[in-house]
Amino acid sequence: MKKNIKNWPLLLLSLLAISMISCKRNDGYNDPISKDKTKPAMVTNVKVDNYNGGAYITYDLPNSENVLYVVAKYQVRDGVSRETKSSYFSDTLNVVGFAKAREYTVSLYTVSLAEVMSDPVTVKVNPLTPVYSVVSSAVSITPDFGGVNVKALNPLKKEIGVVVTAFDPSTGRMEVQDQHYTDKDTIDYSLRGYPATARDFGVYITDKYGNISDTLKKSITPLFEEMLPKNIFSEYRLPLDTKLYTGQDWPVNHLWDGITDNSVSGWHTNSGNVPPFTCTFNVGATYKLSRFVIWERQNEFAYGFSNPRKFAIWGSNKAQPQDIQLPVTAPEGTVIGDWINLGNFVYPDPPSGLPPGAINAADRAFVAAGVGFNFSLSDPAIHFLRIAVATTWSGGDTAHIMELSFYGQPQ
Template identity: 50%
Template sequence: MLWASCKKSESPVEVVSDDTTKPGIVTDVKVENLNGSAKITYKLPNSKNLLYILARYNINDNRVRESKTSYYKDTILVDGFARAQEYEVTLYAVSRANVMSDPVTVKVEPKTPNYILINEGLDIKPDFGGANFFGFNINKAPISVHMITFNSATNAYEEQEPEYISGDTVDVSVRGFDATEHKFGVYTTDRFGNASEIRYVTLTPLFETLLDKSKFSVYHLASDATIGFGWDTRFFFDGNLGDPGWHTVSSPTKQCTFSLGVNAKISRFVLWNRLPDMYGFQNPRKITIWGTDKDNPQDSTLPINSAPGTVAGDWFNMGNFVYPNPPSGLPANQANAADIAFAAAGVNFKMPSAAPPTKFIRFECTQTWGGLDYINAKEISLYGSPL
């Protein structure tokens, strides 16, 4: 046992190479400047033990970053730069024995970083109970949008939970405020720790209220789904979460139409699926809300899976929505008590800020949880501002 414990251990890591020859340098270096980054191309050295190319550079006042690319490529991306200015990048060829070549220094001048472009381009407007921040992320850069609000009680700004964006559009809101003047701010950060300047605004949030369901009425159109089991459309907005609700039979469409009784800018809607199978069977999973400002809108075939803003006759696509998966992360058919409680409280869906006011709603289910050609739902509530 003593001999075994003193035996020299053998490392499982193999030496990559015993050739300690210093590799040659990269040559014929060219730079293409991009937003917050630069693409550097070069000719590789004629070194048989070459493993990768290393770029070392400062991205802001206190952080050094390194990028690597294999010897199979003649291009390396250097990114994370905080500002649009000149930076020095040092390139090394590195051998399989981890021997570095002599340095080659190149200057890059990245364009304005995406996180700054996005923040500067945000359109800040009053939203229901708060402020909306809308803009475009044309390069689909991963960023975080940080919204701050002024607390008059503490005389300080407080930061809300950041929103993480990687798509081509920024459309985020902060809510919970009354319709009086309030101070808001916003800044953006990227994944490298860079942060933009804060933009401050003072505005009055839009008034939001639960639309009066006593003014709602069924507006049946020929292409609406056929009612089943006596669960008429009127039960979809009767304020009763018990039976009956809205239920159809097998039909080419899974939709219903009703009047709001007012012309209103919709901020959000709350949907109650049928318990306890809210994540299964004929319960709606994918939804499109159509609206119109016509007094007597005509029937029209609604395209499936259309984009928001699509017009079909008198109707416009106000937004597409997906009923969320069980919050627990369990498969839909294994939802636990907490998942059921989440659905029982009603699920909120934020209406896109670009959606225009409407007098009527066409609720279209484009996919049920079970992939069925009929649908049921218990109740819907709509919030917004009557005009």
């Protein structure tokens, strides 16, 4: 052991000298790694497995150490070419991005270490209907409050883009209004901010390969929508509503005072309760609701503490709706006594993808801006609302909300 320690400096110097020699600069690193210009042999035993918008091509490589990779060259639509490469250690190529379900020709080449290409092997592929076409075949655009609603199905859960256009009087053309990218199986979202006057709207589907479907065009008159005036709201306390926090003043009417920050200006229940945590109020008139925005408690409370994670909104159009124990969960449309479930809602996870306990500034800004949710067009008109929190981010025995804004059409 002592001998090894004594010789250690000498060993270090030796290693350093070796590394200096081995790390000599290579000015020709972009040159081919072989000077053998022999044309490589072609692939053989080619087989095709077609799928929606593409095909897997398998093959046998030539028995040669001079092959670096295999490349497929093909056109996905008129005038647009693509190529896909696969290393020597694979026997499969994925050719993708085809615009239609028809026959295409793909040329396969082996490429040598000196970047010499073999003669081509041509193969026919017949991709199934591309995903963007599958989605566009069932897309719909219909009137919604303050705009339009777009629905479609994406059963293969592949990445597609939904693009909404509308006539712009200032340019005299159809202009892109929104681009919505998703890989979800169900597409159902609304684009708002339009007056209740007829306008031409359109929707088309695209994919990441630049394929674009035909545009579905319709003249649509958005439904009239306004924010419910909060100055006519009032608490309608029911005996079974959850008791309020007693440490400070957190009454139900703080839900519509216009203050969304972390001051003591929201609704907060007392401890020692079990879900659902409920409160009830009168919106002052009869409305068919379209949507709402919720502001949860911010900053260090964001995605934590007693902020709601899962909650429901119940409504009633009775003159004096009676109290009844609401369930923790119930399907939308469930009627219990004088109350109907208008929807079950889940507060979204942090947009950053970080866990709730490790959110970043963008996540906190998302909470501070308020989060919007839609009501179903089939929901009945209401005069009273009841919030029922089923689960909070902490899973504790209290709930708090800073502010709510509701939108809809007066009846």
